[in-house]
Amino acid sequence: MKGKHRMKKQLRLMTAVLIALLLVMITGIALAANLEVSFTWTVEGHEFSVRLDKKQRGEYVLYLPGALSGQDPVLTINQNKDMIWDGTTYQTGMTVPVSRYAGQKVPVSFTGGTGKWTVQVMQGSAIPVLQINVTDNDLKRVTVKRDRDITEPADMLMLTEDGRLNAAESLTSFRARGNSTFFAQKKPFTFKMENKADLGGMGKNKKWILLANWYDVSLIRNQITFDLYRQVGMPYTPDCRQVELYLNRNYNGTYLLTEKIQIKKHRLEITNLEEEYEQLNGKEAYDNAVCKYVKYNGVNIRWYNLAQEPEDITGGYLLELEKPLYYSEKKDHAGVKTETNMCVTIKEPTHVGQRGAEYISDLISGFHNAAISPDGYNADGKYYADYIDMHSFALKAAIDEFCINYDVRAASQFMYKERDSIDPLLYAGPAWDYDWSYGNHTNGVKDPKAMDYVYQRSSVYWFLTHWLLTHEDFQQATRKAYEEEIFPAAEILLGRKEAPEGSALKSLDEYKADIADSAAMNYTRWSAKPVPDVYEGSGANFDDSFAYLKNWINIRTDALLEGWTPGQNKK
Numbered sequence: 105m106k107g108k109h110r111m112k113k114q115l116r117l118m119t120a121v122l123i124a125l126l127l128v129m130i131t132g133i134a135l136a137a138n139l140e141v142s143f144t145w146t147v148e149g150h151e152f153s154v155r156l157d158k159k160q161r162g163e164y165v166l167y168l169p170g171a172l173s174g175q176d177p178v179l180t181i182n183q184n185k186d187m188i189w190d191g192t193t194y195q196t197g198m199t200v201p202v203s204r205y206a207g208q209k210v211p212v213s214f215t216g217g218t219g220k221w222t223v224q225v226m227q228g229s230a231i232p233v234l235q236i237n238v239t240d241n242d243l244k245r246v247t248v249k250r251d252r253d254i255t256e257p258a259d260m261l262m263l264t265e266d267g268r269l270n271a272a273e274s275l276t277s278f279r280a281r282g283n284s285t286f287f288a289q290k291k292p293f294t295f296k297m298e299n300k301a302d303l304g305g306m307g308k309n310k311k312w313i314l315l316a317n318w319y320d321v322s323l324i325r326n327q328i329t330f331d332l333y334r335q336v337g338m339p340y341t342p343d344c345r346q347v348e349l350y351l352n353r354n355y356n357g358t359y360l361l362t363e364k365i366q367i368k369k370h371r372l373e374i375t376n377l378e379e380e381y382e383q384l385n386g387k388e389a390y391d392n393a394v395c396k397y398v399k400y401n402g403v404n405i406r407w408y409n410l411a412q413e414p415e416d417i418t419g420g421y422l423l424e425l426e427k428p429l430y431y432s433e434k435k436d437h438a439g440v441k442t443e444t445n446m447c448v449t450i451k452e453p454t455h456v457g458q459r460g461a462e463y464i465s466d467l468i469s470g471f472h473n474a475a476i477s478p479d480g481y482n483a484d485g486k487y488y489a490d491y492i493d494m495h496s497f498a499l500k501a502a503i504d505e506f507c508i509n510y511d512v513r514a515a516s517q518f519m520y521k522e523r524d525s526i527d528p529l530l531y532a533g534p535a536w537d538y539d540w541s542y543g544n545h546t547n548g549v550k551d552p553k554a555m556d557y558v559y560q561r562s563s564v565y566w567f568l569t570h571w572l573l574t575h576e577d578f579q580q581a582t583r584k585a586y587e588e589e590i591f592p593a594a595e596i597l598l599g600r601k602e603a604p605e606g607s608a609l610k611s612l613d614e615y616k617a618d619i620a621d622s623a624a625m626n627y628t629r630w631s632a633k634p635v636p637d638v639y640e641g642s643g644a645n646f647d648d649s650f651a652y653l654k655n656w657i658n659i660r661t662d663a664l665l666e667g668w669t670p671g672q673n674k675k
Contacts, residue, residue, distance in 0.1 A: 139218055141187065142353055143177035143202060148269040150261055152235055153180075153353045156223065157629070163222050164212075166202060167355035167625050169348050170228035171267045176201050185214045203227070228348050228622040232270065232304055234314075234361065235261040235350045236295065238278055243352060246279050246293075250286045254278045260295065262303055262347075271301035281313070283430075283515065284637070288318040290357055290630050294364065304345035306363055307370030313342075314349060315360040319638050320539040321649035323623055324615045326360055328597060329507060329538040334608035335596070336589040338499055340372045340520070340534045346619050358619060358626040365518060365534050367422055367452045372534060374420030374522045377460070378453035384412035393455045395436050400462055403469055404441040407461035417460040419523035422452040423468075425568060430515055440465045446472050446568065451518075467491070467521070471530065475571040489577065493529045498581035500532040501569050502590050505558045505582075506664060510540035510548040512558055513567045543656045544642045552660040559671050573671035582670040594661040598654070612654050620646075 143166070144153040152172070156164045179200050181187060187194045190210050194200050206227035213220045238246075238258040245252045258275040277296035285292050293314040300308040317323045326344070333341040342363040349356045367376050382390045393408035431439065431447035438450040438461055448468050450456050456464075474480055474488035481487055504512045511517075516537035521530050543550040549557050559573045572578045596603045599611035623646040632645045643649025 138183070139185070139214065140182040142180045143200065144180060145172055145175055145177045147172075147261075147263060147267065150269060150272050152233070152261060152263065152350075153177075154350060154355065155353045157355060159224070159628075162219065163224070165224045165226060165355075165628060167348075167350075167629070168202065168206060168225065168227040169233040169263070169350075170230045170621060171233045171263045171265050171348075172203075173206075173227055173230065173267075174203055175267060176203055181214075183216070185216050185218070188213045188215070224628075226621075226625045226628060228358075228625050229346075229619050230265045231346045231348060231358075231619060231622055232265050232361070233263045233348045233350070234359075235353075236275070236278065236293075237352055238275070240352065242278070247291055250280060250282075252279065260297065262301075264304075271297075271303055273297040273299055273301055276310075285316060285318055288316060288635070290316045290318045292316040292318075292359075304343075304347075304361060306343040306345070309363065309368060309370055311364040311366065313362045313364050314347075315344075315362060315539075316357065317360060317539055319635065320544060321632050321638075321643050321646060322616075322653045323358055323360075323619060323626070323646070324612075324650075325507075325541055325544065325653070326362075326538050328609075328612070328615060329503070329541065330362070330535060331609045332503060332590070332593055332597070333499075333533070333535045335593045336499060336503075336585075338496065338533055338535060339531065342534060342536070346622070348622055348625070355625065355629055357629050358622045365422065365451075365536060367420055367520075372420075372422060372520060374520060375526065377414060377417070377420055377456075380414040381410060381412075381453050381455065381457070384414065385410050390455055395438065396458075398458075400465055401469070402443050403465050405461045405465045406438045406440075407458045408438060408455040410455065410457040413457040413459050416523060416525070417457075417463050418528075419521045419526070420452075421450060421456075421460075421464060421521040423464070423519045423521065424449045424451050424515075425517040425519065426515055427513070440468050442469050442472055444472065444476065448519075464521075467530065472568065472571075475568065475575075478574075480575050488572070488575065491530055493531045494578070494581050495585070496532040497569075497572060498578065498585045499589065500535070501558055501573065501578075501582045501670070502585040503535070504569070505556070505668070505670070506586065506590055506594070506660065507538060507541040508543060508549050508552075508554065508557045508660075509538060510545040511537050512569065513561050517568075540637070542653055542660075544639055546637050546639050548639070550639055550641065552656045553663045553667075555664075555668050556670065556672060575671075579670040583668070586664060586668070591661065591665055594657065598658055598661060612650070612657070616650050 141156040142153050144151050159165050176199050179194050179198050181196050189212050205225040208225055210223045212223045238254050239256045242254040242256055258278055260275055261272045262270040264270050275295055276298050279294050280291045281294045282292045296311045300310050302308045330341055330344050344360050344362040347359055347361045349359045393410050395406055395408055397406055426447045426449055428447050438456045440448045470482055471491035474482040518534055519530055558569055595601045596609045597612050603610050643652045
């Protein structure tokens with residue numbers, strides 16, 4: 105009996121010990137779950153903070169911005185605890201020498217039984233860093249549904265690549281953006297500041313875009329294409345900078361900060377017709393105008409019921425050529441749908457009156473009817489080339505062919521028109537949206553030796569560039585643009601020749617080196633595995649994706665020079 109009693113007593117004791125240990129573990133897990141650790145740098149009176157990011161149980165990542173390399177931050181813990189970092193104890197308010205641990209895994213624990221952690225310390229490249237702070241509720245709102253905006257105070261802080269203050273402003277708008285990219289895990293954003301600021305030396309403005317490059321594992325397709333356009337002198341191509349983005353003190357990845365395509369100083373610098381509409385009608389009446397649908401000369405047009413219109417309604421306009429499906433979804437946008445189903449949205453002015461819409465309808469219909477005519481003349485006897493700046497359209501066609509731009513007929517195809525008294529021609533551009541290019545789309549052409557992609561992409565009537573390439577003078581202009589402008593620029597990309605002083609372009613190896621460490625952080629934060637619509641063969645990690653891109657461009661550059669006659673595959 106005594107033996108049984110002793111066994112029961114021991115069993116009760118062991119049970120009590122196990123329960124106690126379990127309670128300690130549960131308490132530790134609960135404490136760890138609520139424990140928040142952040143590191144703060146002070147730059148010219150402004151605080152930049154980074155939270156420890158939980159990777160999985162017991163494993164954390166500290167994403168250090170490359171712009172602050174060598175500078176150590178101050179510790180903040182949201183509980184009354186000390187941190188034991190690699191054997192040394194630190195309290196809130198103390199400086200922690202985290203920068204010396206970049207590239208290492210560090211043992212970390214806290215007083216009070218929160219368990220042992222392993223912190224992977226990563227440091228990004230020497231590129232600008234952007235911190236955006238919104239409320240947690242607002243961040244949820246804007247990332248769940250497109251076009252939702254913030255409702256509470258927000259701010260931004262941008263540092264230069266060497267850690268100096270670039271800008272610190274309040275935000276009046278912060279939204280997730282994009283069509284297919286909105287539904288990606290790593291979302292693109294657009295934001296508007298209360299005051300204009302010159303971000304990254306790109307000129308003062310309020311509105312900016314953050315491209316996530318979710319569909320491009322190399323992270324540089326948009327950047328190199330924008331720089332290529334700027335190198336060959338395409339007017340008003342958006343400038344851009346690679347940046348590290350931190351949202352609410354959490355690292356969110358490597359983004360491409362770009363100028364927004366809009367009619368503004370330092371952007372698309374043509375006559376601002378929207379300002380004239382606002383001045384004539386008053387801002388309230390302009391903003392609250394109602395979109396109308398009417399038939400005009402056999403063409404479906406949309407315009408706004410504005411009482412007053414400028415005397416000269418010939419410019420400036422920002423236009424976007426769109427697929428009929430996309431156009432039909434944008435029911436509150438002014439625009440034109442021709443008899444042959446070509447759809448053009450009037451992006452700016454955002455609200456255009458009846459005379460303005462009719463002017464654009466006549467312009468687009470006349471140009472398009474001439475372009476689809478075998479001899480290039482419309483019923484009024486006007487030649488297609490009399491409507492356009494031939495060089496800008498040829499450059500656009502040649503670059504789209506060079507990179508096999510999958511989106512060439514789908515969306516993001518812009519044109520602009522200045523006032524007739526300044527320039528009566530329609531221009532191609534600004535350029536936009538090249539993440540699905542250079543053999544990167546599952547359903548696109550991957551072969552870098554393929555010829556006449558732009559011409560063959562479609563022959564439906566609303567695909568404009570196809571019809572331009574049926575005309576011999578446009579074919580010659582496009583071939584000339586490739587030989588004399590794009591091929592020499594591609595040689596800079598490939599490192600075959602040095603970039604001239606002041607060049608917008610550099611070698612692909614330099615683009616890679618500029619962001620290599622940041623890309624490593626990006627693909628620790630986000631998966632680099634191929635996502636839907638991205639060609640698996642284009643690389644499942646940053647190094648492989650870059651190697652694929654460089655090899656693809658190398659083959660493509662020479663193949664077009666040797667074998668491409670634009671429009672040769674006529675049906």
